Amino acid sequence: GDSVTQMEGPVTLSEEAFLTINCTYTATGYPSLFWYVQYPGEGLQLLLKATKADDKGSNKGFEATYRKETTSFHLEKGSVQVSDSAVYFCALTLYNQGGKLIFGQGTELSVKP
Amino acid sequence: GAGVSQSPRYKVAKRGQDVALRCDPISGHVSLFWYQQALGQGPEFLTYFQNEAQLDKSGLPSDRFFAERPEGSVSTLKIQRTQQEDSAVYLCASSLRLAGEQETQYFGPGTRLLVL
Numbered sequence: 001g002d003s004v005t006q007m008e009g010p011v012t013l014s015e016e017a018f019l020t021i022n023c024t025y026t027a028t029g030y031p032s033l034f035w036y037v038q039y040p041g042e043g044l045q046l047l048l049k050a051t052k053a054d055d056k057g058s059n060k061g062f063e064a065t066y067r068k069e070t071t072s073f074h075l076e077k078g079s080v081q082v083s084d085s086a087v088y089f090c091a092l093t094l095y096n097q098g099g100k101l102i103f104g105q106g107t108e109l110s111v112k113p
Numbered sequence: 114g115a116g117v118s119q120s121p122r123y124k125v126a127k128r129g130q131d132v133a134l135r136c137d138p139i140s141g142h143v144s145l146f147w148y149q150q151a152l153g154q155g156p157e158f159l160t161y162f163q164n165e166a167q168l169d170k171s172g173l174p175s176d177r178f179f180a181e182r183p184e185g186s187v188s189t190l191k192i193q194r195t196q197q198e199d200s201a202v203y204l205c206a207s208s209l210r211l212a213g214e215q216e217t218q219y220f221g222p223g224t225r226l227l228v229l
Contacts, residue, residue, distance in 0.1 A: 004155075032215050043117070044156070044204065044220040051215050089155050098169050099144065099208065099216050103155030 002027045006090050006104035013080055013111050021075040021107045023064075023090035031092035033057075033066050033073040034101065038087045047075075047088070080111045115139070117221035119205050125227045126195045134190045134224045138207030145188050146218060147180055148204040156204050162188060163211060195228045202226070 007022040025031060035047040035057070048057030053068035062077045073090060090104040118137045126132050138145050144163055148156035149172075158172040164185035173180070177196075182188040192199055202225050206218040 036220075043222045044206075046217050046219075049215075049217070091155070093215075098161050098163075099218070100146065100158040100161055100169065100172070101148075101156070101218065102158070105153070105155045 002031075002092070002094060002102055004090050004092055004102055004104035006088075006107050009087075009106070009108040011107060011109050013109070015082055015111055015113050016079045017111075019075070019077040019080045019084075019109070021088055021090075021109070023073045023075065023104060025071050025073065025090075025092050027071075027092055027094060029095055030068075031094050033064070034091045034093070035062070035064055035073070035075050036089045036091060036103075038089065038106075040086070044089065080109070082111045082113050085109055085111045117205055117207055117219055119203075119221040119224050121224060122222065123225050123227075125229065127229055128197060129194050130228075131191065131193045132195055132226065134192075134203050134226070136188045136190070136205030136207075136221060138186065138188070138205070139209075139219055140186075142207035142209050142219075143185075143211055144208040144216070144218075145182060146206040146208075147188070147190050148206065149174075150202040150204055150223070152201070159190070159203075192226075195226075197228050200226055200228045 032051040034049045037047045048059040050057040050066040091101045147159040150156040160170040162182040177193045202223040205221045208216040
């Protein structure tokens with residue numbers, strides 16, 4: 001079935017370090033891909049998205065490129081801050097399925113000063 | 114403007130009790146989704162509404178789960194005869210237009226349900 005797999009956490013980094021959170025997917029057809037973020041005590045927020053192959057989504061210094069050949073959508077940031085500490089979820093939607101999101105299990109990021 | 118709100122934020126129920134969880138979507142949003150998030154897991158789809166019509170309920174885990182959106186705005190998720198495995202965070206999300214694969218969903222803070 002359709003699914004999303006993320007690298008396991010928690011991931012602990014020092015401030016200004018480079019971040020990569022891996023995400024791969026299995027899907028019938030061509031999904032749209034999303035990264036959502038959940039800050040402590042807050043609801044899920046859309047971080048970025050890409051709707052077709054080779055698209056790059058970007059926001060707040062984060063980037064992810066839709067790679068159809070490797071079925072991946074890895075999240076990257078060049079220099080993380082303490083305020084980036086959160087849980088990050090990779091997700092997909094499929095055409096003609098009403099927009100329901102299929103999520104990965106989440107990756108917790110902790111950034112130390 | 115106000116985001117998606119959910120109430121109660123926390124609910125403790127005894128096994129066998131019925132519960133009702135409320136979602137107030139962003140005003141004017143056509144589509145509304147419910148998800149269930151178990152501890153340490155990603156959210157899982159339960160059901161989705163387009164205005165007052167429930168178009169997909171394939172994710173509801175049993176017939177003890179029931180959702181409604183009678184006037185196309187506020188929605189209620191009801192769980193009858195709660196079981197311990199129902200303990201989770203229940204998330205509501207809404208989107209402006211008819212749900213599609215590219216639409217952004219806006220999430221509420223969730224209701225944390227604990228069944229004892």
